[in-house]
Amino acid sequence: MTTLMETGSLHYYLAMIWFILWGVLWAVYFILDGFDLGVGTLLPFLARSETDKRAILNATGPFWDGNEVWLIAAGGVTFAAFPYAYAQMFSGLYLALMLLLFTLIVRGVSFEFRSKVESAAWKKVWDTAHAVCSFLPALLLGVAFGNIFQGIPLDETGFSQAGLFGLLNPYGIAGGILFVTIFMMHGALWLCIRTTGELKARAESVATKLWPGVVVLTVLFLAYTAMSTQLFANYMVYPILFVILLLPVAGLVLMRTYLGAGKYWMAWAASGLYIGGTALFGVVGIFPAIIPSNPNPANSLTIMNSASSALTLEIMLVVAVIFVPLVIGYQSWVYKRFATAMSEDDLQY
Amino acid sequence: MDVLMLSRLQFAAATMFHFIFVPLTLGLSILIACMETAYVRTGNEVYKKMAKFWGKLFLVNFALGVVTGITLEFQFGTNWSRYSMYVGDIFGSLLAIEATAAFFLESTFIGVWHFGWDKLSPKAHAITAWLVAGASNLSAIWILIANGFMQNPVGYVLRNGRAELTDFWAVITNKYAWLEFFHVVPASLLLAGFFIVGISAWHLLRKSNTEFFRKSFNLGISVALVFALFTAAEGHIHGNNLSDTQPAKLAAMESHWETQRNAPMYLLVIPGENGNHLQALPLPGMLSFLAYNDFNAEVKGLSDFPAADRPPVVISFLSFRLMVGLGTLFILLAGFGFLVRNKIDRYPRLLKVLPFCIPLPYFALWAGWTLTEVGRQPWIVYGLMRTSDAVSPVGAGEVGFTLVLMTLLYALLGAVGIWLMVKLAKKGPEDNTPIQA
Numbered sequence: 054m055t056t057l058m059e060t061g062s063l064h065y066y067l068a069m070i071w072f073i074l075w076g077v078l079w080a081v082y083f084i085l086d087g088f089d090l091g092v093g094t095l096l097p098f099l100a101r102s103e104t105d106k107r108a109i110l111n112a113t114g115p116f117w118d119g120n121e122v123w124l125i126a127a128g129g130v131t132f133a134a135f136p137y138a139y140a141q142m143f144s145g146l147y148l149a150l151m152l153l154l155f156t157l158i159v160r161g162v163s164f165e166f167r168s169k170v171e172s173a174a175w176k177k178v179w180d181t182a183h184a185v186c187s188f189l190p191a192l193l194l195g196v197a198f199g200n201i202f203q204g205i206p207l208d209e210t211g212f213s214q215a216g217l218f219g220l221l222n223p224y225g226i227a228g229g230i231l232f233v234t235i236f237m238m239h240g241a242l243w244l245c246i247r248t249t250g251e252l253k254a255r256a257e258s259v260a261t262k263l264w265p266g267v268v269v270l271t272v273l274f275l276a277y278t279a280m281s282t283q284l285f286a287n288y289m290v291y292p293i294l295f296v297i298l299l300l301p302v303a304g305l306v307l308m309r310t311y312l313g314a315g316k317y318w319m320a321w322a323a324s325g326l327y328i329g330g331t332a333l334f335g336v337v338g339i340f341p342a343i344i345p346s347n348p349n350p351a352n353s354l355t356i357m358n359s360a361s362s363a364l365t366l367e368i369m370l371v372v373a374v375i376f377v378p379l380v381i382g383y384q385s386w387v388y389k390r391f392a393t394a395m396s397e398d399d400l401q402y
Numbered sequence: 403m404d405v406l407m408l409s410r411l412q413f414a415a416a417t418m419f420h421f422i423f424v425p426l427t428l429g430l431s432i433l434i435a436c437m438e439t440a441y442v443r444t445g446n447e448v449y450k451k452m453a454k455f456w457g458k459l460f461l462v463n464f465a466l467g468v469v470t471g472i473t474l475e476f477q478f479g480t481n482w483s484r485y486s487m488y489v490g491d492i493f494g495s496l497l498a499i500e501a502t503a504a505f506f507l508e509s510t511f512i513g514v515w516h517f518g519w520d521k522l523s524p525k526a527h528a529i530t531a532w533l534v535a536g537a538s539n540l541s542a543i544w545i546l547i548a549n550g551f552m553q554n555p556v557g558y559v560l561r562n563g564r565a566e567l568t569d570f571w572a573v574i575t576n577k578y579a580w581l582e583f584f585h586v587v588p589a590s591l592l593l594a595g596f597f598i599v600g601i602s603a604w605h606l607l608r609k610s611n612t613e614f615f616r617k618s619f620n621l622g623i624s625v626a627l628v629f630a631l632f633t634a635a636e637g638h639i640h641g642n643n644l645s646d647t648q649p650a651k652l653a654a655m656e657s658h659w660e661t662q663r664n665a666p667m668y669l670l671v672i673p674g675e676n677g678n679h680l681q682a683l684p685l686p687g688m689l690s691f692l693a694y695n696d697f698n699a700e701v702k703g704l705s706d707f708p709a710a711d712r713p714p715v716v717i718s719f720l721s722f723r724l725m726v727g728l729g730t731l732f733i734l735l736a737g738f739g740f741l742v743r744n745k746i747d748r749y750p751r752l753l754k755v756l757p758f759c760i761p762l763p764y765f766a767l768w769a770g771w772t773l774t775e776v777g778r779q780p781w782i783v784y785g786l787m788r789t790s791d792a793v794s795p796v797g798a799g800e801v802g803f804t805l806v807l808m809t810l811l812y813a814l815l816g817a818v819g820i821w822l823m824v825k826l827a828k829k830g831p832e833d834n835t836p837i838q839a
Contacts, residue, residue, distance in 0.1 A: 057562055115517040118468065119510035122501060128475055129498035136490020136564075143479025143486075144794040150480055151804045154473050155811055161469035162815055165462055169822050361491045362566040369495050376502045384510055391517060 056357045067366035068356045071134040072343070074373060076336035078130055082123035083194075083332055084239075084325040089113035089120055091240020093160065093187025094233065096180060099244070099259065105252050106180060108395060112247035114164060115391045119384055121157070131343075133369055137359035138343040145205055145344075146197055149220055153193045160186035191236045192229040196220050199228020202335055203282045204347025207354070224281050231274050235331075238263045239324045242308070245317040249394050257312070260320075264309050271301065271331075283345065284338030297337055300330025406793045408801040409481040412808065416473050417775075418768060419812045423467030425767055428542055428587055429594025430460050431535035433625065438528035448614060450524070453531070455831035456598065456618075459823050461516060466819045468509065470812070475501075481801065485782055485792035489565045492558055492573060493548055500544035508537035543583055550579025552783050553774070554647045565786065578647055581640045582774070588629040588636065589770070592732060593763035595626030596756075599739065601827045603756035606746060611830050620743050627736035634729050638692070645693040645701070648784060651777035653704045654713045655722035656689055657681075665689040665701040673719040675712075677705075713779045721772040728766035735759065 058064040092113050100106040132139040143150055159182050167179035203224050241263060244256035278284050288294045304327025311320035339345050343359060346352035360366065403411075434453050441449035475497055478486050486494065511533040518527055557572030558565040567573070599622035602615040644652040652658075657673035658665065666684035673679070687697030694701075704712055739756070742749055782789040 055562070111517075115513035118513050119506065121472075122506045122509045125472060125475060125505060126498070126501045128479075129494070129501040132475075132479065132486065132490055132494030133498035134494075136494050137487050139479050139490060139494065140483035140486040140794075143476055144481075144483035144796055147480050147794070147796050147800055148804070150476060151807075154476060155807065157472060158469040158811065158815070162465050162819070165465040166818065166822065169462070169826065361495065362561075364570070365491045365495050365567045368567075368570050369498060372499050372502055376506075380502070380506045380510075383507070387510055387514055390521065391514070 057360055058357055058363075060357075062363075064360075064363035064366070065357070067363055067370065068134070068360040070370065071130070071360070071366055072336075072340065072356050075127070075130055075134060075343070076333060078123065078127040079336075080329045080332035082120075082127050084328050085120035085123055086117070087191075087236045087328055088239040088243040088321070089117040090187045090191045091236035091238065092243055093183050093240070094191060094237050095240055095244070095256075095259065096184045096187070099252065099255050100180075101251075103176075106176075108248050108252055109244065110164065110167070110183070111395060112244055115387065117164065118161075119387065121161070124157075130369075134361055134366060135343050135354070135356075135359045136361060138354040141207065141344055141354055141359075142201075145207075146200075146220065149193055149197055153190055153197075156186040156189040156193070160190070188233065191233045195229035195232025196225045197228075198232075198335065199225040201344060202228070202278065202284055202339065204345040204350070204353075206348065207344065207346035207352040209352060224277060227274055227277055231270050234263065234267055234270055235324075235328060238267050238308075239321070239328065242312070242317060242321040242324055245312075246321060246392060247395055260312055264305075264312070267327075268305055271305070278338075282338075283347075283350070284335065287338055287340060294337060297330065297334050300333065301327045302330075304328075304330055403798065403802070405796060405798040405801050406790055408798055408805055409793050410789070412481060412801060412805045413477060414775075415805070415809055415812065416470065416477060417771070419816060420467065420470040420474060421767065421771060422764060422816065423463050423470065424542075425586070425590035425593045425764070426463050426597060427460070427467045427538050428590035429592070429625075430456060430463070430597065431531070431538050432591065433594055433598065433621065434460060435528065435531040435535040436621075438524070438531045442524050442528045448617060451614060451831050452618060454519075455614075457515075458826055461512075462819055462822050462826070464512060466815065473808075481794050481796070482782070482792050483794040485787065487564060488787055488792070489551070489555075489558075489783060491564060491566045492551055495567070496544055496548040496551070496573070500541055500548070504537045504541040504544060508534055508541060511537070539587060542587060546582045546586065547574055547576060547579040549774075550576040550582060553582075553778060554578035555783050555786050565783075577643060581636070581643055584636050585633060585640055585770070586767075588632045589763070589767055592626055592629040592633055592736075593767065595622045595624075595629065595736070596732070596763050597760055598622030599626060600757040600760035603746075603753040604828070605830055607750060607753040614831055616746075619746065623736060623739045623743050626732065627740045630729070630732040630736045634733060637726075637729065641692055642695065648778065649702045650704070650707050650711060650713055651718065651773075652693060653702060653707070654715045654718035654777055655773055657704075657715055657719045658689060658701060659703045659705050661700065661703040661706050663690065663700045664698050665693075667692065671719070673716050675715050711780065713777045718773055718777045721769040721776070724769040725766050725773065728762055728769070732763065732766070 058068060092109060096106065096109050100109055128139075128143075131142065163179040163183040163186065167176050167183070170176075197220070200220050200222070203222075238260060241256050241260035245253055245260060248256060304323050304325075307323035308320050308327060311317070311323055341356045342350075342353040343356065344354040346354070361369075434457055437449050437453040437456070440446070441453060478493070478497075511530045514522070515527070515530045515534055518530060522530065551573060554576060555565070556576050557567060557569035559568045560566075598618050602619035602622060605611055605615040606619060641652070656667065657671055657678055659677055664687045666686045667688035668678075668681040669683035669685065671678055671681045690699040690701055691697050693699065704715065739746075739752065742752070746753065778784055780788050780790065782792045
């Protein structure tokens with residue numbers, strides 16, 4: 054692929070900024086939608102009664118829609134800032150992405166549909182759909198990012214067809230398992246914040262039991278990454294970068310500490326730090342590629358060969374500087390106003 | 403079928419289905435915000451009741467609109483990756499701006515609106531209704547600016563083997579996009595008006611909640627009339643603009659073959675892809691007038707376009723006629739309904755007919771989009787990139803598989819969603835207590 058910019062040009066720095074923002078957007082998406090996907094996955098394991106189910110669904114009800122827009126934004130920014138990478142990533146991962154979209158569709162409507170008919174069978178259908186379609190996106194996202202970390206077999210024209218079964222290689226599956234577990238942990242902590250009584254006790258116990266699993270999986274995943282990807286190459290060149298790993302480690306430690314102390318908001322924030330830190334670790338590892346090519350790294354889609362024009366990057370930056378703080382502002386307000394332990398009233402609808 | 407045809411079918415299915423829900427979201431969100439404002443200003447409980455009842459229908463509709471919209475953004479990458487590479491510099495940024503500036507706002511505050519009835523003051527709650535309505539319509543602006551670029555590309559230069567942005571101002575002030583916006587949003591309000599009128603008529607006929615539904619009816623019929631007129635008038639300007647920007651579409655929608663001055667409009671036409679099978683009853687100069695507001699203007703005919711550059715004529719011709727025919731019917735129907743609104747009980751036959759009119763604005767909107775998108779063919783970006791050059795190099799089997807899966811899933815969800823809305827609509831507002839778990 055041809056290089057679109059000179060190193061050191063304004064265009065180059067704009068593209069660098071967008072690479073960082075691109076990574077941040079995906080990280081925020083994982084932190085936010087991560088917990089509501091996790092809560093959905095936990096639904097069949099934690100709910101003992103209809104009230105429990107209602108509580109679990111309403112724990113994420115006011116937030117999931119706003120959370121999912123971070124996926125749209127992350128996708129949109131990939132499209133806008135790195136159109137060649139967007140085209141490659143989405144057509145190359147065709148079946149996996151379509152499946153992801155279908156599950157998100159079913160999940161989205163299940164929130165609205167289940168309460169509209171008074172029938173146990175009807176509710177069971179939508180609860181099952183909700184749980185399955187929360188689990189699958191977590192798994193698929195993990196598989197997709199595992200494959201990106203590992204590199205995708207791109208040819209000279211950039212196009213490749215990874216195929217769904219090609220994606221289900223051992224490292225990809227490892228990524229999927231890690232994502233599902235992390236999101237469940239993150240979701241369990243969210244339920245500790247929002248629920249009360251026995252349900253809360255169960256959520257707390259699940260979080261406590263999941264924690265060692267997350268630690269072990271993280272260590273195994275890092276070891277596997279060192280063995281089967283080039284993700285550590287940048288770290289070897291600049292060992293100072295290893296400090297990034299302090300973020301997820303600190304997240305893990307704080308998560309457990311705050312959980313033990315019953316400070317659920319802090320524990321949830323710590324698991325957010327862990328997820329964000331893990332994502333950052335991956336993004337720094339693939340730099341300057343957006344979609345690394347494996348086995349032939351020369352075909353990688355990078356910041357330099359897949360970015361938009363300088364003007365587009367500039368305009369997008371202005372838009373981002375104005376609107377992203379605004380979005381963070383009003384979403385924080387919503388969380389502050391609505392993310393409290395639920396009372397009887399909150400279990401209606 | 404090849405991957406191009408399958409991808410076109412998939413995109414058509416995804417957009418058409420998405421577009422069952424979007425126009426109602428655009429129009430009804432504004433009307434609900436008006437109801438809540440009326441409640442805040444007058445303190446009359448009936449307005450709150452109205453906002454809640456229509457809001458419940460709105461939420462089911464909204465959920466389906468949002469989830470099916472996500473597919474569309476990603477389809478540009480999955481199915482049209484060559485298009486995304488070619489115009490991503492411009493088109494991609496417009497979608498990203500839409501997400502950042504509008505979709506976030508809409509999706510965040512729909513949750514607040516849904517769960518905030520007891521947590522916010524009536525005034526604050528009304529503000530969230532306006533935020534949702536404003537953001538939905540702002541969303542439409544950005545999407546239509548993106549579509550406007552496909553219809554009438556401006557503000558770019560061809561460089562590095564793709565279209566690169568040179569003039570952002572030209573892109574966002576694209577006349578074509580704004581004409582689309584001022585056609586689609588009023589049409590959505592017209593649709594929301596007929597939606598409210600139809601359901602209200604059903605209840606008025608059964609004399610249930612008379613005060614509630616009379617108020618709703620009057621609101622709906624007024625909105626329907628105003629915007630039926632506005633949409634039709636704006637459509638004429640839109641048609642004028644086509645003669646400059648997309649003459650092939652204009653010729654196809656009239657099935658007009660020979661370039662001529664004082665071009666007539668034929669009242670009876672049987673169109674064909676290679677010339678009309680029949681044309682009779684000419685109104686001299688009428689087509690020239692419609693296209694240029696001048697009876698003597700020259701209108702370019704399809705014969706002057708190479709066959710490879712002609713849009714499908716029959717589909718364009720028929721969808722245009724369906725849209726205009728229905729548009730005329732809406733003006734008559736809403737006009738009559740508006741005149742008799744205060745003695746509507748004396749017109750039981752009208753009340754019986756109106757619920758069956760709910761689907762009609764949907765057909766008109768579909769027909770309009772069919773004309774817009776099919777009439778642009780064979781170009782994906784008019785004059786710049788052909789649809790056949792835009793498709794992803796994916797396997798036909800994969801596209802076929804997801805097309806079948808998507809069609810089944812959408813059909814199922816659509817059927818359930820519409821069934822739920824009918825159920826909620828019939829139940830009426832009495833049950834104002836929240837649905838118990």
